[in-house]
Amino acid sequence: MSIETDLKLHFPAPGGRRLDFSFHLSLPGRGITALSGPSGAGKTTFLRCLAGLERASGTISVNGHIWQDDRIYLPACRRPLGYVFQEASLFPHLTVRQNLDYGAKRGKKRSAAIGHTSGNSIDINRFIEILGIGHLMGRKPETLSGGERQRTALARALAAYPQVLLLDEPLAALDQDRKEEILPYLESLRSLTLPIIYVSHCRDEIERLADTIISLTGPGEPPTIETRREQQ
Numbered sequence: 001m002s003i004e005t006d007l008k009l010h011f012p013a014p015g016g017r018r019l020d021f022s023f024h025l026s027l028p029g030r031g032i033t034a035l036s037g038p039s040g041a042g043k044t045t046f047l048r049c050l051a052g053l054e055r056a057s058g059t060i061s062v063n064g065h066i067w068q069d070d071r072i073y074l075p076a077c078r079r080p081l082g083y084v085f086q087e088a089s090l091f092p093h094l095t096v097r098q099n100l101d102y103g104a105k106r107g108k109k110r111s112a113a114i115g116h117t118s119g120n121s122i123d124i125n126r127f128i129e130i131l132g133i134g135h136l137m138g139r140k141p142e143t144l145s146g147g148e149r150q151r152t153a154l155a156r157a158l159a160a161y162p163q164v165l166l167l168d169e170p171l172a173a174l175d176q177d178r179k180e181e182i183l184p185y186l187e188s189l190r191s192l193t194l195p196i197i198y199v200s201h202c203r204d205e206i207e208r209l210a211d212t213i214i215s216l217t218g219p220g221e222p223p224t225i226e227t228r229r230e231q232q
Contacts, residue, residue: 003027003164003195007049007058019219021045023056029063031211032189032196036203041216043199047166050197051083052076062163080110081164082157086172088149090141096152097137100124100159107160127158130192131185147178151185158192165189165196171205183208 004026011019021042027033035043048054052067053076060067067074082103090099104124128134131151141149150170157165170186171179186209189196200206206213213226 002029002063003050003197004061005046005050005059007046007056007060009045009049009054009056021056021219023049023058025214025223027195027197027214028212029195030193032186032198032209033212033214034198034200034206034210035214035216036200036206037216038218039201041218043216044168046216047083047168047197047199050164051081051166052079065163078110080107080160080162081166082160082162083166084150084153084157084168084170086169088141088146088153090149090152090156092141095138095140096133096144099141099152099156100128103156103159104161107162110160124155124159127155130188131155145178146174147181150174150178150182154185154189163194165192165194167196167198169199169201171200171202179205 005023007021007023009021009023011021023042023046025046035046037043045054049056050060052074059069061069062080066072067079091102094102128137131154133148133151133155136144136148136152141152144152154167154170167186171182174182183205186198190211198206198209211228213228215224215226217223
C-alpha cells in the first residue's frame with residue numbers, strides 16, 4: 001500500500017512572477033509521514049491538493065485507487081480521507097458522540113458513492129479508546145479544553161474510516177501544556193493500519209512522531225526523504 005503523487009501547481013507571485021510547485025512523491029502506506037520545511041515550501045499546499053481542496057494537474061493514486069489523473073478527478077467530498085486542521089472545527093450544537101456519529105455516517109455514504117471501503121477494520125470504540133475521550137461523549141465542544149477538542153476532531157476524522165489521515169499543524173493553536181497532553185495520543189495512532197501525513201513547523205514534534213520525514217525546501221526544489229522507523 002502506498003500513496004503515489006505526481007502533481008504540478010502554479011501560483012502568481014508579486015512582481016509578475018510565478019511560483020511553480022512540483023510534488024513527485026511516493027509516500028508510505030502506513031505510519032506517520034511528516035512534511036517539514038519553511039513557510040511557503042508547499043506543505044499545506046500539498047495536503048490541499050491531496051484532499052482535492054486545491055486543483056493541481058497530474059496524478060494521485062492511493063492504495064491502487066486513482067483519485068486524479070487525465071480522465072478522473074474525485075472532488076474533495078468523495079475522497080476517502082480525514083483532514084484535521086489547526087482548529088478543531090467541531091459542530092458546536094452536537095455532543096462529542098454526535099460529532100463522531102456524523103463522521104461515521106459521512107464515511108459510509110462516501111464509501112458507497114465511490115464503490116469501495118478503506119479496508120480499516122478498527123471500530124469507532126477503538127478510536128475512542130486510543131484517544132482517551134470516552135468520558136467526554138455527552139459534552140458539547142464549548143465545555144472542552146483545546147486538547148480535548150483536537151482529540152475529538154481526530155476521532156471524528158478516524159470515525160469516517162479514511163484511507164489517509166491528513167493532519168495540518170494540529171497542535172499549532174495549543175499552548176505547551178495542551179501539546180504535551182495530546183502528543184502521546186498522536187504517537188498511539190501508529191497502531192492504525194493507514195497512512196498519516198503530518199504537517200508541522202515544530203522539529204521536536206516531527207522528531208517525536210514521524211516514521212518518515214519529507215523535507216520541502218521551496219518551489220522548484222526536490223524534497224529530501226529520511227526514513228526513521230521501518231513500518232512492518
